[in-house]
Amino acid sequence: QVQLVESGGGLVQPGGPLRLSCAASGFRFGIFDLGWYRQAPGKQRELVAVITSVDSTAYADSVKGRFTISRDNAKNMVYLQMNSLKLEDTAVYYCNGHWVNRVYWGQGTQVTVSS
Secondary structure, eight states, rough: OEEEEOOEEEEEEETTTTEEEEEEEEEEEGSEEEEEEEEEETTTEEEEEEEOOOOOOOTTTTTTTTEEEEEETTTTTTEEESOOOOOOOOEEEEEEETTTTTEEEEOOOEEEEOO
16 A cells, blocks of 8 residues: 655754655655645645655745755655754644655654744
8 A cells, every 4th residue: 555654753943953754655656756745733734845756856935945855766765854943844744745646645744843
């Protein structure tokens, strides 16, 4: 079955780094576009970063220059390196895969930025 499992979330101080990981299985990982989304309390889910099957990347303006998305097709993994974290980065972060009409979601991992 298709699975996307996020890990690496937790409590981090403002300004600190954190790396999120997403382990995928059950689909042809290499042809999928992959993304990280987040949802803060009381807000809609928003796109954070995307990396395509040909390794093009794009970022939300709010995280540009601070976050880096990457993928390892040999390991079926996608990562989000987060640096210079801010209070407003606090959210549940979700891993996503998309190809044509197929869309898959992970369960999410909590990131809390607090001093």
